Amino acid sequence: MTAFASIRDLTVTYRRDSGEVAALKTISLDIMAGERLAVIGESGSGKSTLALAIAGLLPASARIDGRIDWFLRPSSTLGAKAPPLSGRTEGGVTELQPFKSEIGKIPLGGRDIGFIFQDPSASLDPVMTVGKQIAEVARAHLDLTWPQAYAKAKTLFERVRLPDPDSALRAFPHQLSGGQKQRVAIAAAIAAGPKLLIADEATSALDTIVQAEIVALIRRLVAEDGMTLLFVSHDIALAAELADRIAVFRHGELVELGTTAQIVSVPTQAYTRALLDAHIGLDAEPLLNRPRLDA
Amino acid sequence: MSLLAISNLSRSYRRGGKTIVAVDDVSFHIEPGETLALAGPSGSGKSTIARLVLRLIEPDAGRIEFEGSNFLALEGSALRAPRTRLQMVFQDPLAAFNPRATVARVLDDPLRIHGIASRSERPRSIAALLERVGLPADLTARAIHEISGGQRQRVAIARAIATKPSLIVLDEAVSALDVSVRGQILELLLDLQRQERIAYLFISHDLGVVRAIAHRIVLLDGGRIAESGDARAVIDAPQSAIGKALLAAAPRLHRTSPQDT
Numbered sequence: 001m002t003a004f005a006s007i008r009d010l011t012v013t014y015r016r017d018s019g020e021v022a023a024l025k026t027i028s029l030d031i032m033a034g035e036r037l038a039v040i041g042e043s044g045s046g047k048s049t050l051a052l053a054i055a056g057l058l059p060a061s062a063r064i065d066g067r068i069d070w071f072l073r074p075s076s077t078l079g080a081k082a083p084p085l086s087g088r089t090e091g092g093v094t095e096l097q098p099f100k101s102e103i104g105k106i107p108l109g110g111r112d113i114g115f116i117f118q119d120p121s122a123s124l125d126p127v128m129t130v131g132k133q134i135a136e137v138a139r140a141h142l143d144l145t146w147p148q149a150y151a152k153a154k155t156l157f158e159r160v161r162l163p164d165p166d167s168a169l170r171a172f173p174h175q176l177s178g179g180q181k182q183r184v185a186i187a188a189a190i191a192a193g194p195k196l197l198i199a200d201e202a203t204s205a206l207d208t209i210v211q212a213e214i215v216a217l218i219r220r221l222v223a224e225d226g227m228t229l230l231f232v233s234h235d236i237a238l239a240a241e242l243a244d245r246i247a248v249f250r251h252g253e254l255v256e257l258g259t260t261a262q263i264v265s266v267p268t269q270a271y272t273r274a275l276l277d278a279h280i281g282l283d284a285e286p287l288l289n290r291p292r293l294d295a
Numbered sequence: 296m297s298l299l300a301i302s303n304l305s306r307s308y309r310r311g312g313k314t315i316v317a318v319d320d321v322s323f324h325i326e327p328g329e330t331l332a333l334a335g336p337s338g339s340g341k342s343t344i345a346r347l348v349l350r351l352i353e354p355d356a357g358r359i360e361f362e363g364s365n366f367l368a369l370e371g372s373a374l375r376a377p378r379t380r381l382q383m384v385f386q387d388p389l390a391a392f393n394p395r396a397t398v399a400r401v402l403d404d405p406l407r408i409h410g411i412a413s414r415s416e417r418p419r420s421i422a423a424l425l426e427r428v429g430l431p432a433d434l435t436a437r438a439i440h441e442i443s444g445g446q447r448q449r450v451a452i453a454r455a456i457a458t459k460p461s462l463i464v465l466d467e468a469v470s471a472l473d474v475s476v477r478g479q480i481l482e483l484l485l486d487l488q489r490q491e492r493i494a495y496l497f498i499s500h501d502l503g504v505v506r507a508i509a510h511r512i513v514l515l516d517g518g519r520i521a522e523s524g525d526a527r528a529v530i531d532a533p534q535s536a537i538g539k540a541l542l543a544a545a546p547r548l549h550r551t552s553p554q555d556t
Binding site: 042043177178206207208209210211212213234235236237238240241261264265274275276278279280281282284285286287288 | 330336337444473474475477478481482485500501502503504506507508509510527530531540541542543544545546547548549550551
């Protein structure tokens with residue numbers, strides 16, 4: 001496997017009223033082409049900051065040090081507007097902001113990187129039909145006419161298994177369930193044929209059954225399109241079901257990185273063991289010392 | 296006599312000209328000191344039942360008996376006394392509290408409003424409540440938005456136990472917490488239950504947590520009871536379709552080698 005992106009000494013600092021907070025501290029890690037990499041951690045671990053940094057979505061007020069080198073191959077699925085992406089880019093502070101950088105060197109968010117957020121309601125425009133929202137994405141990145149873009153949207157809705165794609169095109173977000181909205185958000189994320197799909201707690205707000213369906217959907221789409229997946233989650237069991245490798249984060253630092261089997265069965269770090277032990281699974285010893293009931 | 300007895304409870308909503316039956320002829324009971332879990336997928340009626348029990352909304356039909364009296368018949372000031380015995384903790388304490396209020400203020404309210412402690416006694420009562428939920432006494436001056444999520448949920452529990460309740464409704468009360476904190480909060484809830492025989496109506500979508508903490512489970516699907524019984528027995532071998540689906544969907548950790556310590 002070859003590296004898809006190489007992150008070196010990445011440090012992200014947020015400015016707060018009370019001073020500066022380092023959300024990520026000199027992180028170095030390679031994302032391999034075509035792998036499913038899970039990033040797990042608790043609140044404040046920096047896992048979402050890492051996802052946003054990779055996607056170039058950090059707020060302008062964040063200070064970024066370090067570099068991300070990309071090893072992107074040209075893709076035939078990209079439209080005529082997009083020049084082929086290739087070569088190694090030596091990155092500095094500014095080049096970690098893809099939107100501000102020269103196209104052709106660094107991946108473009110929305111086209112080369114698809115992002116799925118936790119709350120699909122916040123990702124979707126409440127007063128625009130979801131069909132138009134997806135068609136807009138397809139038009140913007142694939143140089144399509146509106147009719148072509150709507151046809152593409154319908155194909156995408158079929159791919160994410162929205163029931164009745166034709167009427168879904170005309171639906172507004174509030175008419176869809178949480179799971180259906182997340183399917184629409186996934187359709188938007190994959191519309192331009194990204195190389196990298198980032199899912200940041202994409203199933204955390206969904207119930208167990210819908211969560212399993214969405215995870216199965218992400219797994220299938222990633223396999224079908226040969227995408228690389230970065231799956232950010234607080235749930236080590238969920239991450240372990242999906243990922244080839246797991247990176248464990250805590251307090252902005254990379255604690256441990258290994259294959260899923262290594263992390264789950266032979267973790268080397270005490271914190272990873274603590275996370276595994278804290279998981280209350282279906283086979284966990286009940287906490288309850290059954291007290292005698294009146295009844 | 297059951298602490299809480301719910302009989303044939305129903306509640307429907309009208310949405311966009313359609314009637315949605317959120318709770319459909321549901322009956323169950325909770326004994327003193329017992330944890331009863333309500334589990335089920337989104338839209339199964341869990342939270343609607345919680346809101347009915349708390350009388351935040353009224354049922355279309357059915358009966359709720361709490362501590363031996365007809366709870367639905369109580370109105371206005373007559374509701375105030377039983378409300379001290381029936382408390383609640385929600386998923387997001389930041390949304391449940393005024394974020395700018397101090398911890399002391401949040402705990403002072405129930406003590407003052409329900410006349411549990413006099414003005415001069417209240418600082419001692421607040422300190423005692425903080426100690427019981429494992430928080431340092433110097434937290435009192437901090438604002439709710441300044442403390443961590445785990446600390447905030449401990450404050451929510453302290454507030455709930457301030458009025459010496461016999462039943463606390465816990466609506467996804469540990470779902471948003473980090474795993475390391477979640478275990479501690481579950482232990483705290485169990486300690487309080489052992490010490491004071493508080494009963495819990497524990498609403499959760501997480502069958503692992505339910506199995507670890509609940510005595511009995513009521514599994515809901517589409518507003519109806521799909522299955523109920525001993526929590527471990529139901530979760531280990533569900534009979535209903537929804538029980539089997541929930542179990543199949545739950546992520547599992549396959550730790551193959553014995554863990555080293």
